Amino acid sequence: MRLDGVSKRYPPTVRSGERMRAFWQLLWRGQAQGGTSVLEDVSFDIIPGESLGIIGSNGAGKSTLLKVITGVLEPTRGEIQKRGSVAALLELGAGFDPEYTGFDNLRMNAAFLGLSRAQVEERLDDILSFADIGDSIHEPVKHYSSGMVVRLGFAVVASVRPDLLITDEVLAVGDESFQKKCIRWIEGYLADGGTMMMVSHNMYQVQKLCRHALWLEAGRVARYGDVFDVTQSYLAWHERKHARQESPAHGRNENAPYRIDRMVLSPANDGSTVVAMGGRLDVRLELSSPDERPPVAVVGVVRADGTPIYGVGTDHDGVEPVEIAPGRYAIEISFSDLPLLPGGYAARAHALDSEGLRMHDTVEETFTVTGKTREVGLVRLKHEWRRP
Numbered sequence: 001m002r003l004d005g006v007s008k009r010y011p012p013t014v015r016s017g018e019r020m021r022a023f024w025q026l027l028w029r030g031q032a033q034g035g036t037s038v039l040e041d042v043s044f045d046i047i048p049g050e051s052l053g054i055i056g057s058n059g060a061g062k063s064t065l066l067k068v069i070t071g072v073l074e075p076t077r078g079e080i081q082k083r084g085s086v087a088a089l090l091e092l093g094a095g096f097d098p099e100y101t102g103f104d105n106l107r108m109n110a111a112f113l114g115l116s117r118a119q120v121e122e123r124l125d126d127i128l129s130f131a132d133i134g135d136s137i138h139e140p141v142k143h144y145s146s147g148m149v150v151r152l153g154f155a156v157v158a159s160v161r162p163d164l165l166i167t168d169e170v171l172a173v174g175d176e177s178f179q180k181k182c183i184r185w186i187e188g189y190l191a192d193g194g195t196m197m198m199v200s201h202n203m204y205q206v207q208k209l210c211r212h213a214l215w216l217e218a219g220r221v222a223r224y225g226d227v228f229d230v231t232q233s234y235l236a237w238h239e240r241k242h243a244r245q246e247s248p249a250h251g252r253n254e255n256a257p258y259r260i261d262r263m264v265l266s267p268a269n270d271g272s273t274v275v276a277m278g279g280r281l282d283v284r285l286e287l288s289s290p291d292e293r294p295p296v297a298v299v300g301v302v303r304a305d306g307t308p309i310y311g312v313g314t315d316h317d318g319v320e321p322v323e324i325a326p327g328r329y330a331i332e333i334s335f336s337d338l339p340l341l342p343g344g345y346a347a348r349a350h351a352l353d354s355e356g357l358r359m360h361d362t363v364e365e366t367f368t369v370t371g372k373t374r375e376v377g378l379v380r381l382k383h384e385w386r387r388p
Protein backbone atom coordinates (compact mmCIF):
# COMPACT_ATOMS: atom_id res chain seq x y z
CA MET A 1 0.00 0.00 0.00
CA ARG A 2 1.19 3.48 -0.78
CA LEU A 3 0.10 6.93 0.39
CA ASP A 4 1.11 9.87 -1.70
CA GLY A 5 0.66 13.43 -0.39
CA VAL A 6 -2.51 12.62 1.54
CA SER A 7 -4.20 15.63 3.17
CA LYS A 8 -7.48 15.90 4.99
CA ARG A 9 -9.14 19.21 5.72
CA TYR A 10 -12.48 19.69 7.43
CA PRO A 11 -14.51 22.61 6.12
CA PRO A 12 -15.15 25.47 8.54
CA THR A 13 -18.31 25.37 10.58
CA VAL A 14 -20.56 27.91 8.87
CA ARG A 15 -22.93 30.02 10.93
CA SER A 16 -26.28 30.79 9.35
CA GLY A 17 -25.35 34.46 8.64
CA GLU A 18 -22.25 33.37 6.66
CA ARG A 19 -23.89 30.75 4.52
CA MET A 20 -24.20 32.95 1.43
CA ARG A 21 -20.50 33.92 1.54
CA ALA A 22 -19.43 30.29 1.93
CA PHE A 23 -21.64 29.38 -1.01
CA TRP A 24 -19.95 31.99 -3.25
CA GLN A 25 -16.49 30.88 -2.11
CA LEU A 26 -17.35 27.33 -2.98
CA LEU A 27 -18.70 28.39 -6.36
CA TRP A 28 -15.71 30.58 -7.34
CA ARG A 29 -12.78 28.86 -5.72
CA GLY A 30 -13.98 25.30 -5.68
CA GLN A 31 -13.39 24.99 -1.95
CA ALA A 32 -14.38 26.70 1.23
CA GLN A 33 -11.76 28.93 2.84
CA GLY A 34 -10.39 28.24 6.31
CA GLY A 35 -11.39 25.06 8.13
CA THR A 36 -9.20 22.63 10.00
CA SER A 37 -6.33 20.81 8.44
CA VAL A 38 -6.05 17.42 10.16
CA LEU A 39 -3.60 15.67 7.80
CA GLU A 40 -1.04 17.50 5.71
CA ASP A 41 0.92 15.87 2.91
CA VAL A 42 1.36 12.40 4.43
CA SER A 43 3.31 9.95 2.25
CA PHE A 44 4.69 6.50 3.02
CA ASP A 45 4.80 2.93 1.75
CA ILE A 46 3.79 -0.17 3.58
CA ILE A 47 5.24 -3.27 1.99
CA PRO A 48 4.03 -6.85 2.58
CA GLY A 49 5.39 -8.21 5.87
CA GLU A 50 5.75 -4.72 7.30
CA SER A 51 4.51 -3.82 10.79
CA LEU A 52 4.07 -0.10 11.25
CA GLY A 53 3.15 1.65 14.50
CA ILE A 54 1.44 5.04 14.22
CA ILE A 55 2.24 7.23 17.20
CA GLY A 56 1.64 10.87 18.16
CA SER A 57 -0.03 13.13 20.71
CA ASN A 58 -3.79 13.33 21.19
CA GLY A 59 -5.40 14.98 18.20
CA ALA A 60 -2.33 14.47 15.97
CA GLY A 61 -4.47 12.85 13.27
CA LYS A 62 -3.75 9.13 13.79
CA SER A 63 -7.35 7.89 13.74
CA THR A 64 -8.12 10.18 10.82
CA LEU A 65 -5.19 8.65 8.91
CA LEU A 66 -6.53 5.12 9.48
CA LYS A 67 -10.05 6.20 8.47
CA VAL A 68 -8.72 7.69 5.26
CA ILE A 69 -6.78 4.48 4.53
CA THR A 70 -9.78 2.23 5.19
CA GLY A 71 -12.02 4.44 3.07
CA VAL A 72 -14.28 5.58 5.92
CA LEU A 73 -13.19 9.16 5.05
CA GLU A 74 -12.24 10.66 1.69
CA PRO A 75 -8.89 12.49 1.57
CA THR A 76 -9.11 16.14 0.48
CA ARG A 77 -5.93 15.71 -1.56
CA GLY A 78 -3.48 12.92 -2.37
CA GLU A 79 -3.71 9.31 -3.40
CA ILE A 80 -3.91 5.92 -1.71
CA GLN A 81 -3.04 2.73 -3.59
CA LYS A 82 -4.17 -0.49 -1.96
CA ARG A 83 -3.64 -4.12 -2.84
CA GLY A 84 -5.04 -7.26 -1.21
CA SER A 85 -7.62 -7.62 1.56
CA VAL A 86 -7.73 -5.09 4.38
CA ALA A 87 -9.41 -5.69 7.74
CA ALA A 88 -9.70 -2.90 10.22
CA LEU A 89 -10.54 -2.91 13.89
CA LEU A 90 -11.28 0.75 14.28
CA GLU A 91 -13.77 2.28 16.64
CA LEU A 92 -15.31 -0.07 19.08
CA GLY A 93 -18.05 -2.13 17.45
CA ALA A 94 -17.84 -0.32 14.10
CA GLY A 95 -19.48 -2.70 11.64
CA PHE A 96 -21.71 -4.33 14.28
CA ASP A 97 -25.46 -3.84 14.39
CA PRO A 98 -26.40 -3.46 18.06
CA GLU A 99 -29.91 -4.86 17.55
CA TYR A 100 -28.66 -8.22 16.22
CA THR A 101 -27.12 -11.01 18.29
CA GLY A 102 -23.38 -11.55 18.47
CA PHE A 103 -23.86 -14.64 16.35
CA ASP A 104 -25.67 -12.77 13.55
CA ASN A 105 -23.09 -9.99 13.69
CA LEU A 106 -20.30 -12.52 13.49
CA ARG A 107 -21.75 -13.96 10.27
CA MET A 108 -22.41 -10.52 8.74
CA ASN A 109 -18.97 -9.26 9.67
CA ALA A 110 -17.19 -12.33 8.35
CA ALA A 111 -19.15 -12.10 5.07
CA PHE A 112 -18.27 -8.42 4.82
CA LEU A 113 -14.59 -9.31 5.24
CA GLY A 114 -14.87 -11.78 2.38
CA LEU A 115 -15.52 -15.20 3.96
CA SER A 116 -17.99 -17.44 2.16
CA ARG A 117 -20.84 -19.13 4.07
CA ALA A 118 -18.93 -22.44 4.00
CA GLN A 119 -15.75 -20.80 5.30
CA VAL A 120 -17.70 -19.24 8.19
CA GLU A 121 -19.15 -22.65 9.12
CA GLU A 122 -15.72 -24.22 8.93
CA ARG A 123 -14.13 -21.58 11.18
CA LEU A 124 -17.07 -21.09 13.56
CA ASP A 125 -15.64 -23.11 16.43
CA ASP A 126 -12.33 -21.27 16.23
CA ILE A 127 -14.06 -17.89 16.20
CA LEU A 128 -16.26 -18.77 19.18
CA SER A 129 -13.39 -20.16 21.18
CA PHE A 130 -11.21 -17.13 20.41
CA ALA A 131 -13.97 -14.70 21.45
CA ASP A 132 -14.75 -16.84 24.51
CA ILE A 133 -17.89 -14.96 25.50
CA GLY A 134 -19.98 -18.06 26.23
CA ASP A 135 -23.76 -17.93 25.80
CA SER A 136 -23.69 -14.13 25.38
CA ILE A 137 -23.10 -14.87 21.69
CA HIS A 138 -26.90 -15.33 21.45
CA GLU A 139 -27.63 -11.94 23.09
CA PRO A 140 -28.05 -8.70 21.11
CA VAL A 141 -24.77 -6.81 20.85
CA LYS A 142 -26.38 -3.76 22.54
CA HIS A 143 -26.21 -5.75 25.80
CA TYR A 144 -22.45 -6.37 25.45
CA SER A 145 -19.72 -4.75 27.50
CA SER A 146 -17.04 -2.93 25.50
CA GLY A 147 -14.62 -5.80 26.21
CA MET A 148 -17.06 -8.35 24.76
CA VAL A 149 -17.48 -6.26 21.59
CA VAL A 150 -13.71 -6.19 21.11
CA ARG A 151 -13.43 -9.94 21.73
CA LEU A 152 -15.98 -10.70 19.04
CA GLY A 153 -14.52 -8.15 16.59
CA PHE A 154 -11.00 -9.46 16.99
CA ALA A 155 -12.07 -13.12 16.78
CA VAL A 156 -13.70 -12.48 13.41
CA VAL A 157 -10.70 -10.58 12.05
CA ALA A 158 -8.34 -13.31 13.30
CA SER A 159 -10.34 -15.95 11.42
CA VAL A 160 -10.08 -13.94 8.18
CA ARG A 161 -6.29 -13.47 8.30
CA PRO A 162 -6.36 -10.33 6.11
CA ASP A 163 -3.41 -9.25 3.94
CA LEU A 164 -3.33 -5.99 5.89
CA LEU A 165 -4.56 -5.68 9.46
CA ILE A 166 -5.32 -2.21 10.79
CA THR A 167 -6.01 -1.64 14.48
CA ASP A 168 -6.68 1.52 16.44
CA GLU A 169 -5.93 1.17 20.13
CA VAL A 170 -8.70 -1.41 20.44
CA LEU A 171 -6.41 -3.79 22.26
CA ALA A 172 -6.44 -1.32 25.15
CA VAL A 173 -10.10 -2.18 25.77
CA GLY A 174 -9.97 -5.92 26.40
CA ASP A 175 -8.92 -7.40 29.73
CA GLU A 176 -5.37 -8.53 30.42
CA SER A 177 -5.79 -12.14 29.36
CA PHE A 178 -7.57 -11.22 26.15
CA GLN A 179 -4.91 -8.63 25.31
CA LYS A 180 -2.27 -11.31 25.71
CA LYS A 181 -4.22 -13.65 23.44
CA CYS A 182 -4.49 -10.91 20.78
CA ILE A 183 -0.79 -10.08 21.04
CA ARG A 184 0.15 -13.74 20.65
CA TRP A 185 -2.13 -13.94 17.62
CA ILE A 186 -0.59 -10.78 16.09
CA GLU A 187 2.92 -12.13 16.67
CA GLY A 188 2.00 -15.35 14.86
CA TYR A 189 0.30 -13.42 12.06
CA LEU A 190 3.41 -11.22 11.58
CA ALA A 191 5.75 -14.21 11.77
CA ASP A 192 3.72 -15.78 8.93
CA GLY A 193 4.30 -12.70 6.78
CA GLY A 194 1.16 -10.67 7.67
CA THR A 195 1.20 -6.87 7.32
CA MET A 196 -0.05 -4.59 10.05
CA MET A 197 -0.60 -0.96 10.93
CA MET A 198 -1.52 -0.11 14.48
CA VAL A 199 -2.22 3.11 16.32
CA SER A 200 -1.11 2.99 19.91
CA HIS A 201 -0.12 5.23 22.80
CA ASN A 202 1.66 2.29 24.37
CA MET A 203 5.31 2.55 23.21
CA TYR A 204 6.13 -0.76 24.84
CA GLN A 205 3.52 -2.48 22.69
CA VAL A 206 4.63 -0.62 19.55
CA GLN A 207 8.26 -1.65 20.15
CA LYS A 208 7.18 -5.23 20.75
CA LEU A 209 4.99 -5.60 17.69
CA CYS A 210 6.23 -3.15 15.07
CA ARG A 211 9.41 -2.92 13.06
CA HIS A 212 8.85 0.64 11.90
CA ALA A 213 7.01 3.63 13.32
CA LEU A 214 5.49 6.78 11.94
CA TRP A 215 5.20 9.74 14.29
CA LEU A 216 2.41 12.14 13.38
CA GLU A 217 2.33 15.58 14.94
CA ALA A 218 -0.31 18.18 14.05
CA GLY A 219 -1.22 16.17 10.96
CA ARG A 220 2.31 15.98 9.56
CA VAL A 221 4.88 13.21 9.56
CA ALA A 222 7.35 14.27 12.25
CA ARG A 223 9.50 11.18 11.82
CA TYR A 224 9.40 7.80 10.12
CA GLY A 225 11.79 4.89 10.40
CA ASP A 226 13.10 2.20 12.74
CA VAL A 227 10.66 1.66 15.61
CA PHE A 228 13.25 2.28 18.34
CA ASP A 229 14.59 5.50 16.79
CA VAL A 230 11.13 6.94 16.25
CA THR A 231 9.53 5.96 19.58
CA GLN A 232 12.58 7.14 21.52
CA SER A 233 12.66 10.52 19.80
CA TYR A 234 8.93 10.82 20.44
CA LEU A 235 9.34 10.06 24.16
CA ALA A 236 12.32 12.43 24.43
CA TRP A 237 10.31 15.17 22.71
CA HIS A 238 7.46 14.65 25.18
CA GLU A 239 9.75 14.80 28.15
CA ARG A 240 11.32 18.03 26.91
CA LYS A 241 7.94 19.58 26.22
CA HIS A 242 6.77 18.58 29.68
CA ALA A 243 9.97 19.89 31.27
CA ARG A 244 9.57 23.27 29.57
CA GLN A 245 6.02 23.55 30.91
CA GLU A 246 7.15 22.56 34.39
CA SER A 247 10.31 24.61 34.80
CA PRO A 248 11.17 27.64 32.72
CA ALA A 249 14.81 28.07 31.63
CA HIS A 250 16.81 28.67 34.73
CA GLY A 251 20.14 29.77 35.97
CA ARG A 252 21.51 31.69 32.97
CA ASN A 253 23.30 34.77 34.23
CA GLU A 254 25.22 36.52 31.50
CA ASN A 255 26.44 39.26 33.85
CA ALA A 256 27.84 36.84 36.40
CA PRO A 257 31.51 37.32 37.31
CA TYR A 258 32.16 33.58 36.72
CA ARG A 259 30.47 32.64 33.46
CA ILE A 260 30.10 29.82 31.00
CA ASP A 261 30.80 31.33 27.57
CA ARG A 262 30.42 28.19 25.57
CA MET A 263 29.33 24.59 26.04
CA VAL A 264 29.77 22.08 23.23
CA LEU A 265 28.60 18.48 23.25
CA SER A 266 29.85 15.85 20.90
CA PRO A 267 29.23 13.72 18.92
CA ALA A 268 27.29 16.52 17.21
CA ASN A 269 24.94 15.55 14.44
CA ASP A 270 23.06 18.19 12.44
CA GLY A 271 22.98 20.54 15.39
CA SER A 272 21.75 17.91 17.84
CA THR A 273 23.73 15.45 19.93
CA VAL A 274 22.85 11.80 19.61
CA VAL A 275 24.79 9.18 21.55
CA ALA A 276 24.33 5.45 21.28
CA MET A 277 23.73 3.70 24.58
CA GLY A 278 27.10 2.51 25.93
CA GLY A 279 28.85 5.14 23.79
CA ARG A 280 30.75 8.25 24.79
CA LEU A 281 29.62 11.81 25.43
CA ASP A 282 32.19 14.63 25.39
CA VAL A 283 31.52 18.04 26.91
CA ARG A 284 33.74 21.07 26.34
CA LEU A 285 33.30 24.22 28.42
CA GLU A 286 34.74 27.67 28.01
CA LEU A 287 34.46 29.87 31.06
CA SER A 288 35.49 33.33 32.20
CA SER A 289 36.74 34.53 35.51
CA PRO A 290 37.21 38.16 36.70
CA ASP A 291 40.19 37.56 39.00
CA GLU A 292 42.79 35.60 37.04
CA ARG A 293 41.98 32.49 39.02
CA PRO A 294 40.32 29.57 37.21
CA PRO A 295 36.65 29.04 38.07
CA VAL A 296 35.41 25.69 39.36
CA ALA A 297 33.26 23.92 36.76
CA VAL A 298 30.56 21.39 37.63
CA VAL A 299 29.16 19.20 34.88
CA GLY A 300 26.21 16.87 35.25
CA VAL A 301 23.59 14.96 33.40
CA VAL A 302 19.88 15.46 33.98
CA ARG A 303 16.94 13.71 32.47
CA ALA A 304 14.82 15.83 30.12
CA ASP A 305 12.28 16.39 32.91
CA GLY A 306 15.06 17.91 35.06
CA THR A 307 15.75 14.93 37.37
CA PRO A 308 19.45 15.05 38.23
CA ILE A 309 21.30 11.82 37.48
CA TYR A 310 24.93 12.62 38.10
CA GLY A 311 27.16 15.62 38.63
CA VAL A 312 30.85 16.15 39.32
CA GLY A 313 33.02 19.23 39.87
CA THR A 314 36.59 19.96 38.81
CA ASP A 315 37.40 20.55 42.50
CA HIS A 316 36.08 17.08 43.49
CA ASP A 317 38.59 15.49 41.15
CA GLY A 318 41.44 17.94 41.78
CA VAL A 319 41.61 19.37 38.22
CA GLU A 320 41.52 22.99 37.07
CA PRO A 321 40.32 24.54 33.80
CA VAL A 322 43.25 25.64 31.65
CA GLU A 323 43.74 29.30 30.66
CA ILE A 324 43.24 29.82 26.91
CA ALA A 325 43.26 33.66 26.86
CA PRO A 326 43.48 36.28 29.58
CA GLY A 327 40.57 35.61 31.94
CA ARG A 328 39.26 32.76 29.76
CA TYR A 329 39.50 29.07 30.60
CA ALA A 330 38.58 25.73 29.04
CA ILE A 331 37.96 22.24 30.37
CA GLU A 332 36.69 19.03 28.80
CA ILE A 333 35.10 15.96 30.32
CA SER A 334 34.19 12.60 28.74
CA PHE A 335 31.56 10.19 29.95
CA SER A 336 32.38 6.84 28.40
CA ASP A 337 30.41 3.56 28.48
CA LEU A 338 27.32 5.72 28.98
CA PRO A 339 24.88 3.54 30.96
CA LEU A 340 21.88 5.82 30.26
CA LEU A 341 18.82 4.17 28.75
CA PRO A 342 17.42 5.60 25.51
CA GLY A 343 15.61 8.90 26.01
CA GLY A 344 16.00 12.64 26.23
CA TYR A 345 18.66 14.10 28.52
CA ALA A 346 20.61 17.30 29.04
CA ALA A 347 24.16 18.01 30.11
CA ARG A 348 24.09 20.80 32.68
CA ALA A 349 27.14 22.88 33.56
CA HIS A 350 27.68 25.39 36.35
CA ALA A 351 30.40 28.01 36.79
CA LEU A 352 31.47 28.57 40.39
CA ASP A 353 33.97 30.96 41.91
CA SER A 354 37.51 29.66 42.23
CA GLU A 355 36.85 28.40 45.78
CA GLY A 356 33.88 26.41 44.57
CA LEU A 357 31.59 28.08 47.10
CA ARG A 358 28.94 29.83 45.04
CA MET A 359 27.23 28.89 41.80
CA HIS A 360 27.19 31.85 39.41
CA ASP A 361 26.03 30.60 36.02
CA THR A 362 24.23 27.55 34.60
CA VAL A 363 23.96 26.32 31.03
CA GLU A 364 22.18 23.29 29.61
CA GLU A 365 22.49 21.47 26.29
CA THR A 366 20.19 18.61 25.36
CA PHE A 367 21.19 15.27 23.93
CA THR A 368 19.44 12.03 23.05
CA VAL A 369 20.50 8.51 23.86
CA THR A 370 19.42 5.85 21.39
CA GLY A 371 19.57 2.09 21.47
CA LYS A 372 17.56 -1.01 20.70
CA THR A 373 16.37 -1.99 24.12
CA ARG A 374 13.07 -2.30 25.90
CA GLU A 375 14.50 -1.93 29.40
CA VAL A 376 12.78 0.83 31.37
CA GLY A 377 14.08 3.57 33.65
CA LEU A 378 17.09 5.86 33.57
CA VAL A 379 20.21 3.76 33.66
CA ARG A 380 21.18 0.20 32.96
CA LEU A 381 22.05 -1.55 36.19
CA LYS A 382 24.41 -4.47 35.91
CA HIS A 383 22.34 -7.54 36.50
CA GLU A 384 22.23 -11.28 36.34
CA TRP A 385 19.20 -13.59 36.34
CA ARG A 386 19.32 -16.78 38.35
CA ARG A 387 16.92 -19.70 38.38
CA PRO A 388 17.10 -21.11 41.90
Ligand SMILES: Nc1ncnc2c1ncn2[C@@H]1O[C@H](COP(=O)(O)OP(=O)(O)OP(=O)(O)O)[C@@H](O)[C@H]1O
Pocket residue numbers: 010036038056057058059060061062063064065
Ligand atom coordinates in the same frame (compact mmCIF):
# COMPACT_ATOMS: atom_id res chain seq x y z
N1 LIG B 1 -15.48 16.01 11.81
C1 LIG B 1 -14.48 16.79 12.22
N2 LIG B 1 -14.47 18.11 11.98
C2 LIG B 1 -13.44 18.90 12.36
N3 LIG B 1 -12.34 18.45 13.01
C3 LIG B 1 -12.28 17.13 13.29
C4 LIG B 1 -13.32 16.24 12.91
N4 LIG B 1 -12.97 14.99 13.32
C5 LIG B 1 -11.75 15.12 13.92
N5 LIG B 1 -11.34 16.40 13.90
C6 LIG B 1 -10.07 16.92 14.44
O1 LIG B 1 -9.01 16.25 13.82
C7 LIG B 1 -7.88 16.17 14.69
C8 LIG B 1 -7.29 14.79 14.65
O2 LIG B 1 -8.16 13.85 15.23
P1 LIG B 1 -7.79 12.29 15.36
O3 LIG B 1 -8.93 11.62 16.06
O4 LIG B 1 -7.38 11.77 14.04
O5 LIG B 1 -6.53 12.36 16.32
P2 LIG B 1 -5.74 11.17 17.02
O6 LIG B 1 -4.31 11.37 16.71
O7 LIG B 1 -6.33 9.85 16.65
O8 LIG B 1 -6.00 11.50 18.55
P3 LIG B 1 -6.12 10.54 19.86
O9 LIG B 1 -4.72 10.09 20.19
O10 LIG B 1 -6.64 11.50 20.87
O11 LIG B 1 -7.07 9.44 19.54
C9 LIG B 1 -8.38 16.62 16.06
O12 LIG B 1 -7.91 17.91 16.31
C10 LIG B 1 -9.88 16.63 15.90
O13 LIG B 1 -10.45 17.62 16.71
